[in-house]
Amino acid sequence: MDITATARKWEHGWELWLDGEAATQIATLDKAEQQVRDYLDTEEPDVDHSAWNITVVPDIGPLGDEVAAAHIATENAIAASAAAAAESRRVVRHLREAGFSVTDSAAILGVSRGRVSQLVSS
Known part of the structure; x- marks a missing residue:
């Protein structure tokens, strides 16, 4: 399964958005993939998310180019x-x-x- 999370910077770190909704937060972007996995495990405890392909896309405006x-x-x-x-x-x-x-x-x-x-x- 493939999941894409959008990371949006805020004053305390990063908000991680899934399907257009803020799902969870993380202090530093390097931990975002695991945070999304942990969030998914909380939402769906009976599903093994360990092998899912999680892509985190930072929303950094024109710096993205x-x-x-x-x-x-x-x-x-x-x-x-x-x-x-x-x-x-x-x-x-x-x-x-x-x-x-x-x-x-x-x-x-x-x-x-x-x-x-x-x-x-x-």
Whole structure:
């Protein structure tokens, strides 16, 4: 089961809204998912909510667009880093296959000898 809770900031923390109604509150947003689960357990004690997928969406106005952009930038950076590592591994293998020493391969790539050894073994 999937549940989406909207978190709205107030002077004492966050109100957690379910289905358009304020359901419960929490002091800090990092505890919101568990608070929703606890609330659901209170409302429906015979239902096991432990495996439910609970998504908490902070209602932070226009800052939400900035947060989304930051998430996308981070995901892009992670993907670029993975691609760069794969390319470095490929190039190091080719340098070593072409007979270049670990020291020379490191100098060519501008990395340490230890990094070349890591790239060869990964």
